[in-house]
């Protein structure tokens with residue numbers, strides 16, 4: 312079957328995510344037949360470099376032999392069993408290893424990122440309820456933050472395009488100014504700006520801590536805001552404020568966990584530990600939907616009682632799916648055996664060298680990089696810029712989806728020198744053409 316036939320059938324049968332379906336008339340979806348390493352391949356054999364890791368999920372390439380083998384092995388044992396009333400080796404081993412890595416325990420599993428957000432929000436509220444602090448029902452998050460699209464997650468998200476229409480359905484939450492260093496004054500350092508931004512959080516908490524259950528943030532990088540990066544001092548200070556005001560700190564590391572920012576978890580760079588850690592996306596190397604929330608023992612203990620109602624009775628049918636857990640265990644094995652964090656450091660340094668001509672381009676501003684994320688903003692970009700850039704990049708075999716006027720790269724960690732060169736060269740050419 313040809314690319315065109317699949318495009319026509321998908322438009323008839325599938326409602327695509329985050330898409331105005333009518334726009335597919337002009338920008339049809341890529342019909343992907345298979346993947347190989349960092350590459351996506353269509354039905355006519357055309358190859359596209361997956362420079363954004365398929366929505367930030369893929370860590371070790373498509374059709375990775377080691378992850379494939381783990382899933383195939385698991386398939387012959389048990390594909391799925393409900394986790395209420397049963398348990399299995401993959402979920403136990405994964406929970407143990409995540410606890411060792413994060414210093415937080417009792418992994419509670421969901422499927423997608425948004426379900427992890429929901430779990431953390433509910434757990435926080437329920438903890439305070441179990442402690443008799445019945446008024447602690449509110450949440451505070453950052454302006455331009457993104458935590459998913461289900462109603463609870465959307466309530467703490469601050470992206471007008473996704474949120475405004477659903478306002479009548481959402482809980483009231485509070486947003487404080489983002490520490491995004493692009494918002495700093497001229498001559499103001501990222502660190503100085505982070506101190507200024509945290510002041511607004513302190514003002515809020517000093518007034519509203521009694522009615523606030525938790526603060527939720529994306530540590531170091533606000534992805535959907537256009538890879539907005541900020542100084543770790545914001546998180547260090549936020550941890551202190553949360554301790555002082557008795558408010559939980561939820562780290563949404565759904566996008567930035569598993570090495571994206573250069574450390575296994577981004578919060579490590581602020582020398583802190585959150586009360587709740589939300590993980591998803593890269594957890595299975597981009598293979599299967601899995602998310603989880605880890606928490607402190609003291610929080611877990613507040614639910615441990617004879618009464619069922621004090622327990623956390625939340626569930627999803629596929630909670631702790633064994634295939635997904637085996638994929639995640641294979642991912643953690645690769646991190647260990649291949650010294651991925653170390654390797655990524657030299658890859659990142661090399662890509663920064665290759666990007667030098669892009670950085671020097673007169674249309675490029677606010678060039679930023681942390682770990683395996685790069686982004687810059689394009690001057691004089693009109694409303695159609697991101698679509699035009701996306702389409703033009705595809706013609707050169709590069710799969711990129713700018714956010715507004717922000718072009719970003721978030722490649723799989725298996726990216727090679729020649730592929731990094733392609734990303735840099737095509738980007739430079741497009742900046743000249745568009």
Ligand SMILES: Cc1ncc(COP(=O)(O)O)c(C=O)c1O
Nearest residue numbers: 423424425457458459534565566
């Ligand atoms: C920081 C963050 N939180 C939550 C989510 C939601 O995850 P999912 O799309 O898997 O529901 C995302 C997705 O991009 C995200 O970047």
